Amino acid sequence: MPPPNTEHPVASDAVTESAANAGDTHALPYPRRPAAADPPPHTLPPEVGTVVGTFVLQEKLGEGVSCHVFRGWDQSRSRPVALKILNWANVFDRGAAMKQLRTEAMALARVKHSLVVRFIDFGFDPRWPYLVTEFFEGRPLGELLRSGGALPPAWALYLVSQMADALGAVWQAGLVHRDIKPDNIMVGPNGNAKLIDFGLAKADALEATRERTGPELAGTAAYLAPEQAKDASVVDHRADIYSLGVTLYEAITGRLPFEGRNRVQVIFQHLNTPPVPPAERAEGIPPLLSDLCLWMLAKNPDDRPQNYEELRQALNTVIGVGR
Numbered sequence: 001m002p003p004p005n006t007e008h009p010v011a012s013d014a015v016t017e018s019a020a021n022a023g024d025t026h027a028l029p030y031p032r033r034p035a036a037a038d039p040p041p042h043t044l045p046p047e048v049g050t051v052v053g054t055f056v057l058q059e060k061l062g063e064g065v066s067c068h069v070f071r072g073w074d075q076s077r078s079r080p081v082a083l084k085i086l087n088w089a090n091v092f093d094r095g096a097a098m099k100q101l102r103t104e105a106m107a108l109a110r111v112k113h114s115l116v117v118r119f120i121d122f123g124f125d126p127r128w129p130y131l132v133t134e135f136f137e138g139r140p141l142g143e144l145l146r147s148g149g150a151l152p153p154a155w156a157l158y159l160v161s162q163m164a165d166a167l168g169a170v171w172q173a174g175l176v177h178r179d180i181k182p183d184n185i186m187v188g189p190n191g192n193a194k195l196i197d198f199g200l201a202k203a204d205a206l207e208a209t210r211e212r213t214g215p216e217l218a219g220t221a222a223y224l225a226p227e228q229a230k231d232a233s234v235v236d237h238r239a240d241i242y243s244l245g246v247t248l249y250e251a252i253t254g255r256l257p258f259e260g261r262n263r264v265q266v267i268f269q270h271l272n273t274p275p276v277p278p279a280e281r282a283e284g285i286p287p288l289l290s291d292l293c294l295w296m297l298a299k300n301p302d303d304r305p306q307n308y309e310e311l312r313q314a315l316n317t318v319i320g321v322g323r
């Protein structure tokens with residue numbers, strides 16, 4: 001039995017119990033004697049109960065490549081919050097990662113709209129830098145689609161209309177979101193939606209750190225506008241309209257317009273292959289809705305709805321016809 005390692009924030013009871021069961025110290029999970037290859041203790045994720053700033057971590061909601069996401073409690077204002085905390089274990093360049101989270105916070109702080117998650121705080125806790133936003137009770141649209149398949153067209157239209165309004169506010173704030181996809185759209189019990197995750201958002205005045213330090217191919221391949229696949233640093237809001245078109249396509253058909261075995265294959269199709277009209281892929285999709293989806297998915301940004309007003313009008317027409 002190794003000596004208890006007080007630096008590991010894991011309950012020691014768990015160790016005793018598993019040690020007794022295992023009877024073999026080599027089979028022990030954490031905590032155990034640190035090996036030379038182990039990351040230093042602060043690269044471990046924070047535990048539920050940890051306090052960062054004035055916020056208590058209450059429940060882990062998710063883990064992305066660069067961040068852990070927690071539901072937390074704002075002790076100073078007595079309200080639930082969501083905290084995005086840097087995942088040091090996956091961070092290669094610490095300075096760039098801190099700058100990236102700060103850029104995300106600054107982008108979010110610029111947008112004030114009821115359908116965009118509200119910025120609350122950003123802090124340089126030396127253990128875990130954090131970004132705090134309002135907590136939204138719901139599930140990501142991506143999860144809903146993965147578990148339940150396509151949505152009835154009217155529901156999909158309601159969600160996408162809300163996102164068109166949210167993105168109108170993002171555009172007014174001088175930003176391009178650049179990561180519109182079902183996993184970044186939260187859906188509440190009543191079908192109310194909220195746009196989250198400004199980790200790739202870009203503005204002229206903000207330093208787009210990921211572009212300087214990482215590949216230019218920012219964004220998730222399946223939802224990537226052709227021009228964003230070519231060079232993510234020069235896109236405008238019409239790239240978000242394309243990604244929202246992919247989201248709409250997936251929501252009504254239950255399938256992505258372009259599938260492939262790898263990123264290159266998918267991007268090739270975004271650039272070169274006309275999408276199969278949604279109405280040919282699933283039953284019960286009104287032709288006008290199918291056409292709108294194809295309009296949003298035009299390869300050339302000049303051939304898409306040019307702004308959110310135009311998009312909103314088109315959505316209203318489809319919604320009106322469906323009544």
Ligand SMILES: Nc1ncnc2c1ncn2[C@@H]1O[C@H](COP(=O)(O)OP(=O)(O)O)[C@@H](O)[C@H]1O
Nearest residue numbers: 061062064069082117134135136140196197199
């Ligand atoms: N404000 C929020 N309210 C509730 N859940 C949230 C909130 N923000 C994020 N989440 C949860 O955390 C997950 C990851 O958050 P996100 O900001 O998309 O991080 P990442 O950059 O890792 O994709 C979301 O899919 C959602 O489940």
Ligand SMILES: [Mg+2]
Nearest residue numbers: 064183184197
């Ligand atoms: Mg995300």
